[in-house]
Amino acid sequence: MYDQHCQALKGLKLKATPKRLAILSLLAEESAYVSPEEIWRKLQGKFGRLGLPTVYRNLEELASGGVISKVIHPNRQLYYYFCPNRHHHHHFICIACRKVEDIDFCGMDEIAKNISGTVLSHIVQVNGLCHTCSNQQEGVAL
Template sequence: MDQRHATALKAAGMKATPKRLAILEMLEAEPGYASPEELWKRLKDRFDRLGLPTVYRNLEELSQSGVLSKVIHPNRQLYYYFCSNREHHHHFVCLSCRKVEDIPACGIEALEQEVSKRNGGKVLSHILQLNGLCGGCADNGEKR
């Protein structure tokens, strides 16, 4: 058992179950994002009873608790990515090779203030994901 993953789960208020730990282990080993179906196919032989709904449920819980990042793809499929960066940041997602890169800059604060000023409310969170082709895929002439 990877103690880092167990610690991350406990810090998020979640139990460190064998299935959750296996999901985190597998996603951390991925160079990019993976779909629930891909993870289920790789994990189902490790567990006597592991259904696709269990994988979906665990991924959603891990995402909501901030342990995993959700990647929203233009094909409308949800993917998941293990991001160890706990600082506020956003992601650049390569639609060809599936690589995910951190974007440390955030220019959304001014927009949040403007929205709050206009509607009198308060923005509690935001999500910014940039989709495109990474340098390697762009150099290879790949298109999506």
């Protein structure tokens, strides 16, 4: 995985610094999306001097290059997720357990037919409850 992370950084013309590699490794080990603050707390012990702004800056560089994905939570908090899937796709986000699933469908061609302008980019994120969390919610009295 280390070599893949180095190659990804090289492709973005970014140095493979220990902090960038640690951020990528941490995200790759997680099975859910993570906040910048959580990343910062988990890596503070590894690096004597790691500021939260450094974590934010590195996350933005990696997300801009498509190495990691941004997750925009309904609470407006920004999270990040390492997605090894490199082809064009979107994500289903469980807002309860933070699980992320790939959606291998994009309806952009159909949407573009109904737009009078030129689409330059798009972001599709589907928020909800995964099957497990949905079943747990059914047993809870609302």
